[in-house]
Amino acid sequence: MQAEASGFRFYFWGPQFYVAIRNGGMPTPLMERIMHKTELNYGDVYLVPKKTIVDSRKECDTSVQFGPRRFDMPLYASNMKSVVDAETCEYFARRGWFYTMHRFNVDTVSFVADMQQKGLFASISIGVNDDTLQQLAALKAAGLTPEYNARYC
Numbered sequence: 001m002q003a004e005a006s007g008f009r010f011y012f013w014g015p016q017f018y019v020a021i022r023n024g025g026m027p028t029p030l031m032e033r034i035m036h037k038t039e040l041n042y043g044d045v046y047l048v049p050k051k052t053i054v055d056s057r058k059e060c061d062t063s064v065q066f067g068p069r070r071f072d073m074p075l076y077a078s079n080m081k082s083v084v085d086a087e088t089c090e091y092f093a094r095r096g097w098f099y100t101m102h103r104f105n106v107d108t109v110s111f112v113a114d115m116q117q118k119g120l121f122a123s124i125s126i127g128v129n130d131d132t133l134q135q136l137a138a139l140k141a142a143g144l145t146p147e148y149n150a151r152y153c
Helices: 029-035 086-094 108-117 130-141
Strands: 002-005 008-012 018-022 064-066 069-071 123-126 148-151
Touching (some): 108 123, 108 130, 123 130
Parallel strands (some): 123 148
Antiparallel strands (some): 002 008, 008 018, 064 069
16 A cells, blocks of 8 residues: 655555655665565664654653553563563562563562562563472462463463
8 A cells, every 4th residue: 555745655564564755766675575574674674863743752652551550661671580680670660661570590479579568560470380380379378469470381
């Protein structure tokens, strides 16, 4: 689908994605790849400065509603032991950023209790093995329910 406006031709490939080229131009190989849903890499995507419909970045809201909470940033730190720990999870939660605590060598009961005692949400990873069943039983016995959990197989 295409449309024309203010000296540009817009090619639409979905409800929120379009490429604009000057009228008279033809779709580039990049656009052809997009039209055929070929994988893109970082070298294929460019941000064009000063081509915006807003006057100020302050007008933009990048927050996302996830369950009962609204998170300020739509970014997610990987729930890997080398990326997050209890300290980084608390840092993220205090700033309104979503996180998930990894599931390796973590006292899940203490982590959830500590986060909730501080008035913060608890988000944990769970697996599908016996260790996970033991962690969930321990949480239940302690009367704790994390607000978010991510299941990994």
